[in-house]
Amino acid sequence: MSDSVARELGRKTAGLSTRASVVLFALLAVGAAVALGVVEFDPLLVAGVALLLVAVAAVSSAVEIVEAYEKEALTVFGEFRTLLEPGIHFVPPFVSRTYPFDMRTQMLDVPRQEAITEDNSPVTADAVVYIKVMNAKRAFLQVDDYKRATLYLAQTTLRAVLGDMELDETLSKREKINRRIQQELEGPTDEWGVRVEAVEVREVNPSPDVQRAMEQQTSAERRRRAMILEAQGERRSVVERAEGDKQANILEAQGEKQSQILEAQGEAISTVLRAKSAESMGERAVIERGMETLETIGQGESTTFVLPQELTSLVGRYGKHLTGSEVDDEGGPELESRAFDEETRELLGIDSIEALAAGDGDVDIEVESADIELEDDIA
Known part of the structure; x- marks a missing residue:
């Protein structure tokens, strides 16, 4: 039986025990007084004391006080009569019993x-x-x-x-x-x-076995999470290094490409400038160069010379201008520089170099290469 149940049973019999104790104590006191000679034995006295004790017990039994947090069930001769609310109540003495109930939680x-x-x-x-x-x-x-x-x-x-x-x-x-x-x-x-x-x-x-198994499972799960975090960290590190290498390779390739583009541009500009210089010379420059060659040949010991037909024709046509001789110049036009035809100008890029020489700004020059693309925004 629990402690709470025992306390409840004790409370149910507390009122009856108290009243019986009072009556029993009074009877014992009177008996002790007669036995010790303190009080002389007198039937009337004994009857009076007995009546007094009965009256006290009756009053005590008839008065019932109910606490504020309780209700009490009242029985008379074992029959349920009513519930006593908190406060003081008068019940039939000796034949009634009360059973308290705590109404709190x-x-x-x-x-x-x-x-x-x-x-x-x-x-x-x-x-x-x-x-x-x-x-x-x-x-x-x-x-x-x-x-x-x-x-x-x-x-x-x-x-x-x-x-x-x-x-x-x-x-x-x-x-x-x-x-x-x-x-x-x-x-x-x-x-x-x-x-x-x-x-x-x-x-x-x-159970203890299950607890140990759960602890092992928890430890394994923590190790698994630690391994996952470590693997993720290593992967991130590898990715970062790869990204760094990639950026370095891209920068190196861009620098090499720009270097090749600038070198190709320089060669293209040099070629076009040489072509432009050759164009400005024209036929006159060719004849003058040929005459210098003839002069060099004439200083030799040989007396027989073989000249190209084109050179002799040019000399015949423009001899007066070059040597001051009395060559008939009727119908002979003066020596003039001959311009490049359209196909040659396009091949040499004469138009682009003229624009570049005139300072018109950036000129796109295409250079054939398998790995290099020319861009207008070269730094």
Whole structure:
């Protein structure tokens, strides 16, 4: 029997024990006084004392004081009469009994229970149940001891609820366990005039073997997370290094490309300038160069010279201008520079170099290369 039930039973018999003690003490006092000769034995005196004691006991039995947080069930000759509200009441002496009921919220400590979960794992759990008497008459008439009955019902319900759940649920879903236990208790306790206000499961512990297995599982999960984080860090480091190498290679390739572009531009400009110089010379420059060659040839010891036909024709046509001789120049035009035809100008890029020489700005010069593309925005 729990301590709370024992205290309740003691309170039920407290009033009767007190009254009987008063009467018994008074009788013992009178008997001791007669035996010691303090009071002479007189039947009238004895009768008077007896009547006085009976009167005191009757008054004491007839007066009932109910505390503010209680209600008391009154029975007369074993028959239920009424509920005594808080305050002072007068009841039939000697033939009435009262049974107090605490109307405050009361706590029932459910001892630790062992159960087997749905996945055959042993667990132990304990709980606390909070109840309140809503109808003291029904609590008095419908059940022998409402506290003990509620406590035993909570124990069996706790084992049943744990047996319907898997181990993981019992460890993680306390609110679900509390709610199910409270729902199971509400039906029977309502008939007893008692309301279950709350149920709180304090601890759910698996068996030692299961606890060790869970600890090993937790350690393995932590190691796995650590390995994942380490692998992610290494991967990120490799990616960063690869990105750095990629950027370095791109910058190096861009620098090499720009160098090749500038070198190609320089060669193209040099070629076009040489072509432009050759164009400015024309036929006159060719004839003058040929005459210098003839002069060099004439200084030799040989007396026989073989000249190209084109050179002799040019000399015949423009001899007056070059040597001052009396060559008939009728119909002979003066020597003039001959311009490049369109195909030659396009091949040599004469137009582009003229624009560049005139300072018209940047001129795009295409250079054939398998790996280099010319861009207008070269730095």
